[in-house]
Amino acid sequence: MSTKSVALIGTTAAGSATVTDTKARLGLLYAVEWKVGTLAAGVDAVLSVQTTESGVATTLLTLTNADASGWYYVRTLTHGEAGAALTGTAGGDRVMPVINGTLQLAITSGGNAKVGGAIVYYCE
Amino acid sequence: MLKSVRLNATTDALGDATTNDTLSRYGELYAVEWIDGTFDDGVGAVLSVQNTESGVAYTLLTLTAANDDAWYYVRRLQHDETGTALTGTAGGDRTRPIIDGTLRLVVSAGGDTKTGGAVVYYLA
Numbered sequence: 001m002s003t004k005s006v007a008l009i010g011t012t013a014a015g016s017a018t019v020t021d022t023k024a025r026l027g028l029l030y031a032v033e034w035k036v037g038t039l040a041a042g043v044d045a046v047l048s049v050q051t052t053e054s055g056v057a058t059t060l061l062t063l064t065n066a067d068a069s070g071w072y073y074v075r076t077l078t079h080g081e082a083g084a085a086l087t088g089t090a091g092g093d094r095v096m097p098v099i100n101g102t103l104q105l106a107i108t109s110g111g112n113a114k115v116g117g118a119i120v121y122y123c124e
Numbered sequence: 125m126l127k128s129v130r131l132n133a134t135t136d137a138l139g140d141a142t143t144n145d146t147l148s149r150y151g152e153l154y155a156v157e158w159i160d161g162t163f164d165d166g167v168g169a170v171l172s173v174q175n176t177e178s179g180v181a182y183t184l185l186t187l188t189a190a191n192d193d194a195w196y197y198v199r200r201l202q203h204d205e206t207g208t209a210l211t212g213t214a215g216g217d218r219t220r221p222i223i224d225g226t227l228r229l230v231v232s233a234g235g236d237t238k239t240g241g242a243v244v245y246y247l248a
Binding site: 028077080095100123 | 125126127128130154155157159183184185186187188190193194195196197198199200218243245
């Protein structure tokens with residue numbers, strides 16, 4: 001698998017911005033680099049996958065008061081053969097979540113006419 | 125490479141449905157996205173592999189009362205050199221199951237003429 005990246009950078013209006021990727025992607029989420037830019041303190045953000053093969057949107061990462069730039073290596077729980085979630089308290093218990101659709105970053109409480117966003121790294 | 129296959133199901137008057145993939149696949153199961161669709165509460169589902177190289181069908185995932193859309197990152201127990209299963213209570217102790225055959229989704233107790241299914245993600 002090779003690692004690729006896609007930048008989702010937006011400019012807020014009345015504190016909010018929604019940035020949608022230009023195409024659908026199929027792969028595994030490796031990391032998210034949050035770039036606070038000029039966004040106001042108290043900014044929140046939700047990275048999700050829209051227009052999925054299943055028709056059900058999926059949230060990958062939810063940030064609250066993301067006032068500093070940072071890296072997030074998001075990993076999701078694994079399950080047994082009966083569908084029960086495994087312990088997952090340690091990072092080694094978790095795996096990269098699937099991306100199958102169009103990435104979307106929704107920013108709120110970011111202040112007016114401010115710029116920031118995320119770079120999404122994924123394996124395909 | 126990550127690939128996906130969608131298995132749609134429409135139940136009969138008894139609430140049952142069986143959906144077979146259109147071809148054989150060889151790879152490692154990465155995740156299953158269960159789509160509850162219009163199934164009645166109490167729906168059950170079994171994802172298995174048929175027409176295997178060994179001739180022995182096997183189950184990948186069994187769901188009971190699968191009343192909500194959900195993701196399952198199924199991982200199997202590992203073994204030592206004497207064939208004894210290792211601890212496997214944590215996700216990091218487990219590994220992706222093999223797919224070598226034709227995927228089959230069997231739905232039960234889903235209600236009369238209801239639709240739903242699953243998207244199966246695997247590494248090929």
